[in-house]
Amino acid sequence: MExxxxxxxxxxxxxxxLGEIIGRFERKGLKIVAMKMERISDMKVAEHYAHHxxxxxxxxxxxxxxxxxxxxxxLEGLEAVEAVRLITGETKGRTADAGTIRGDxxxxxxxxxxxxxxxVENGIAEVARFFEESEVMExxxxxxxxxxxxxxxx
Numbered sequence: 001m002e003x004x005x006x007x008x009x010x011x012x013x014x015x016x017x018l019g020e021i022i023g024r025f026e027r028k029g030l031k032i033v034a035m036k037m038e039r040i041s042d043m044k045v046a047e048h049y050a051h052h053x054x055x056x057x058x059x060x061x062x063x064x065x066x067x068x069x070x071x072x073x074x075l076e077g078l079e080a081v082e083a084v085r086l087i088t089g090e091t092k093g094r095t096a097d098a099g100t101i102r103g104d105x106x107x108x109x110x111x112x113x114x115x116x117x118x119x120v121e122n123g124i125a126e127v128a129r130f131f132e133e134s135e136v137m138e139x140x141x142x143x144x145x146x147x148x149x150x151x152x153x154x
Contacts, residue, residue, distance in 0.1 A: 001077060002123065003033065003080060003124070003127055003136075004075050004117040004127075005073070005126035005129075006116055007072055007114065007115035008021055008071035008072075008073070008114055009070055009114060010064065011064075011111040012113045012114065013070070017113065021114060024087055024101060025073075025087065029147035030075040030077045030084065031077060033074045033075070033137050034073065034127075034136040034137060036071070036131075038070065038072065039070075040070055045061075045065050047129060048126070081119060084116045085116055087101060088114050091109060092109045092112070093106025094108070101113055
């Protein structure tokens, strides 16, 4: 099973969208294996957005991500990274497909409700950046047989 990181951004918390977002992932059949709320430190913002640190918009991005707490989640499932990317939609909210989180709930490129890992490798690295191994839970979920076929679970 793959794991992917979700960051529910400050704009989503300010707009009372947390339950809606979690519900979409749960209804899809993804398993939440870790979740917490925190204010992201300077170091973690710089590490997470290392590819943007030298860009002129980085100070605004950093301020946005630290304006309020975020909710961090680790989701698990078969091809979880791809499934989550389909649910979250394109980065720019106003052009994201209707039916996606961003397409239904966002208009912005920055204030776009959620971050989702963009690859299996980044999912592994991002989970490790925000969660200790002891914070990620291993457990059986009794709905797995209704979410996946027996061949997929083998």
